[in-house]
Structures are given as C-alpha cells and as structure tokens.
Amino acid sequence: MARSPCGATISIRPISPSRWNSFRADRMTHILVTGATGGQGSATARACLKRGMRVRALVRDAGKPVARDLAALGAELVVGDYADPTSIARAVEGVDAVFSLQLDNAPVEHVETLLNAALAAGVEHVVQSTVSATGLHESFPGWTDPSIWPDYWEGRHAYWELKAAEERLVRAAGFKRWTIVRPPMIVDNAIAFARVLFPRLATHGELLTAVPEGVKVPYISYESIGEAAASAIADPDRFAGVILEIADDELTDEAMADALAAASGKPVKVVRASPERAAELGLHPRIVTQHVWLGDIGYPARAAAARRYGLTPLPITEWAKRNAARIEVGPAQS
Template sequence: MTDRIILVTGATGAQGGATVDALLGTGFRVRALVRDPSAPGASALAARGVELYQGDFDDRETLAAAADGAWGVFSVQLPPTPGDLESEVRTGRHLIEAARQAGVEVFVHTSVARAGEQTQFVDWDAGRWWPDYWNAKSGVNDLVRQAGFPHWVILKPAFMMDNFIKPKAAYMFPGLARGAMETAMKPDTRLDLIAATDIGRFAAAAFADPARFDGREIDLAAESLTMTQVAEVLSAASGKPVVARSMKGADARAAGVMPGLVESQQWATVEGYKVDLDRANGHGIALERFADWAARRRDRIEIGAA
C-alpha cells in the first residue's frame, strides 16, 4: 500500500481530518486538496507528512491534478447555500468526474443518514425540512452509484458529536454559553450520535479492504440519547452544570437558535435519523460512546453559567 495514494477532500474539516488521522501510519500515502496551503490547518497537515494540492471543487484543472495518480478518494462536500442551491451536486459531480478520469479504484463518499428517503418524510410534499439539503445529499449519492468505480462506499453518519464542541457549538447550540442545552426537540426525542473519528476509521477500513465494503451504504451512529442525557454527559465532562430545555420553535429562535437549526431539531422529533444501532455497531469497528468522546474532548467543551 505504500505506493497507493488516497486523496482526501475536506482534510482540514471534521470528517476529512478524521480520515487523514485514520490513514496516516497505515502505509497509504495521503494527499489533501486544500484551498490555501499556507493556512494553519493545511500547514499542520503538511508537517505530518500529508501531500498538499492546492485546488477547488469548481476548478476542474486543479481537481484533475489532485486526482492524478490517486488510488482512492475520500469525498465530502459542503451543503448547498441559499445563494447557490446547486453547489453540493455540482462540486460532487466535478470530483467524481475527476476521479473517474484519473482511474481511481476506490471512492469513499460521506453523506448523511436517511438521504434518499426524504420523499417519505412527514409533510415532505408541503415543502418542509429544507428539500434542497436532502435532495443535494441524495443527488450526490446517485452520482456515486452511477459513476462506475471498481469499488465505492457511501457512509451515512447521523448527528455529529463534534457539533457539541467549539467552534461549531457556538452557533449549533448557543444556549451552552448560558449552561443550557436549548432545542426545539421534545424531551423524549432521541438523537442518533456519531463521532467524526469513527467516520474516519470507517473510511480507512474501506480503503484497506475495498472488497468487503464494496457497494455498501452504511448508516453510522454509536448510540441514541435524549437532550437531557446529552446535557448530563457534557456536564460530567466539563465539570459545569448543563440543563436541557425543550422549547417551542418560536421560543428557540428567540433564544438565538438559527431558524434552519430549529427546523432540523423539529425534524429530529418528527422523523429522526432512525439508524439501526445494532447494525451500525456490527461491522467489527467499535464505535465510541458519547461519554467517552466527551471525556476526550473536555478541553473543547465550553459551558457558561446558567
């Protein structure tokens, strides 16, 4: 495997970074697509032996250069934005096309649990649940299936544990600055949780044994917790009290939760990720429980006074 190059996109982010962590030291050569090689995150990758290629998903020439010679590709794209609703599918297509033209053997793509099931969601026909998000996720998945890679895998993680720590927690859960887990989820709603590190470990396993994972779409969640249980774990890890507050949508927005996140939390109550936890934990890759993850990340958990 020392001659096999894995191109990792999103390498300075949570999932791509976790994939780099899992791949380094395994014998693969790791290459990262970065926008600015001089940025601190990119420089840190280079210091660890990662080969940097400057490029952009919308720059086909730089994508082709980054994919050239790669044996495998880890694929992750940003969700669409109100100003560019086609961005995720477009950039996903550009990466897939570059990988196919380069003769990539193994393509591992990360999506989200339940992508492809969105038309079954309650009130889908009424336009709820940010259709552009779900259609983009399932659209890229379709492109991966149809691309003709010798081996491909689609990982479908549920809610990322990393959303509870900085920098994401500041806007995902602004109430933590007041010592409160304030959401528009009902008290008995359980949220399926997965650590980014485990997504990276699954990706590395797929590259190490592509025949085993070939053509599989794998839902990922380690466990399912209520917000009260989440608050208890964060409190234990940080040593500071955290309370869980279930709020109506309007009240959550008034408390500083962004409207899109409020709708996502309401979706978690009405629909949810519905990951089969036994199956997710049955691949021979031990998934990290939230309490263990939080204990490792305690220095990045920021809790204010209630």
C-alpha cells in the same frame, strides 16, 4: 550463493533498505482526501495515515494550520479548486481511492468534476460522505405538500435532493467499488457551532431544546467518520457497495447534558420548550425546525450498524472527556 531445485547455482542479492522502502511505498494504498482541512476530511486523512496509507490532501490553502498539521504527519498537500478541473485532474493522478465530501451548498457539478477526473485517472474506489436519511427524504411528511410543514421545507428540498444526486452519481459512475458514509448529527459541532446549537450553554449552563422528551438523537464524531472511511479504503472488497448509516451513540437531551456536565465538571440543565418559546429564548429558527424534524422523523443511523461492520463507536461520554477543555459551560442560573 545458493542452489536452485535443479542444481544450478544462483546468486541472491539482498535488497537495500532504500529499495525495500521504495518497494513497500509502491504498494501502499494511495488515497486522495477532499475537504482535507474540514472536520471529516482531516479525520479521514489522519485515520488513513495511521494505517500506513499514502495520503494526498486536496486543499485550497496549504498554509492553513490544519493543512500544515497534515503535512507534518506525512500527507502530501495538493492545492486545487473545483472551478479549475485541471487542478482536480492533477490531484487524482496516481491514487487508488478517493474520499469525497462536498459542502452542503456545493453544486452537484463539483461531484461530477471529481468523479470524471477519478475515472479518467483509473481510480478504483470512491468513498462518498453524504448524510443519514439520504434517499428517504421523499417519504418525509410534507415532501409533496410543503404546506403541511412550511417552517421546515423552506429551502430544504434542494438540500436533500443534492445529497441524493451525489449518491446517484457515485453509484452509477462505473467505479470498480464505491462506499457511502451517511453520518447523522456530528457531535463535534456542539463545540464548533456551540453558540448556534446550544446558545445558552456557555452563558447559563443550559441545553435549550425543542426536541420532544424521550427522543434519542444519533450522534457521530469526526473521528469515527474518519475511521469508518479509512476502514472502507483499507478493506475495499468488504465495503464495496456498502451504505454506512452509522452512529456513535443515541442520546436523549438529558443524556447529552449529563455527558457535557461530567466532562466540564459543571452542572448542565435541560430547558425543553415549545418551538415558539425556544426561538424566543435564542434558539436559531433553523435549529428549531431541525429539532421538530428530529422528533417527528429523525436520522436512521445507529451505533449497532457500526458494530456490525466491525467498527468501534465512540461513546459520547468518552468524546466529551477527550474534548473537555473545549466545552464551554457557563454558571447555572438560579
């Protein structure tokens, strides 16, 4: 019992633990993460769960190991497909924010389906992931005259135009807040797609490259993308209208080789070759043209930009140490 300022007796009833937990849960940020079984989506879901958010993970297959792992961490799994708009509408119901990521070849209608459903459900904040340099593509050499650089532009107009269209849709949709994350080279792909990106690493201990000597390439990890997205969702006002061109590190090929060597305990040799010779040695033609692009243009994302927003970049040397068991380096060739 207690008395109010005017002298009346009032009764104060303690809140039971169950009611308090319900009270807290009702006020936690609730986020839908799309692409939750992929690298960016799963990293974002984990980062949000670490911050105490309620996470709903949009998946196609709830039986996937990644999906089961997220469920074990406390995420709610919801099965949906962009071909079924009703499933997307169910997925966004009751959430405060959405992390949106589409596959590189996904039609722009997928973004439209998600955004329309989110607006109808009253979602206030969308965080969209695209790619570094989106919006700058029309200034690339050969944009209006592909004959200047035919090897690169074959099929690439559609890629850059799609990413730009995704961003335009997000900015114009009418959400209270939006944030865009533009990652550059994703360093985790050096493991997931090692045989394509570094075809001679596991067999010869070589980092085969057509990137010109001295060029620093910006890299970012899935973990850092997830942390950036979670930070934006946790502090929506600060990140409203922000485009994050961020990286973890900028490395020459020699510095990348040193990081892989230090983590694996095996020597890694840089083999720099002309585009034609690199293709002969086994570098995929699309990767060859990407290397030429990195030398001529490259991604503008930088680690310094991440620090300006209070984010903590993960040095690639540290990333390599954490993933040492998954980095396959073959014997050095004489």
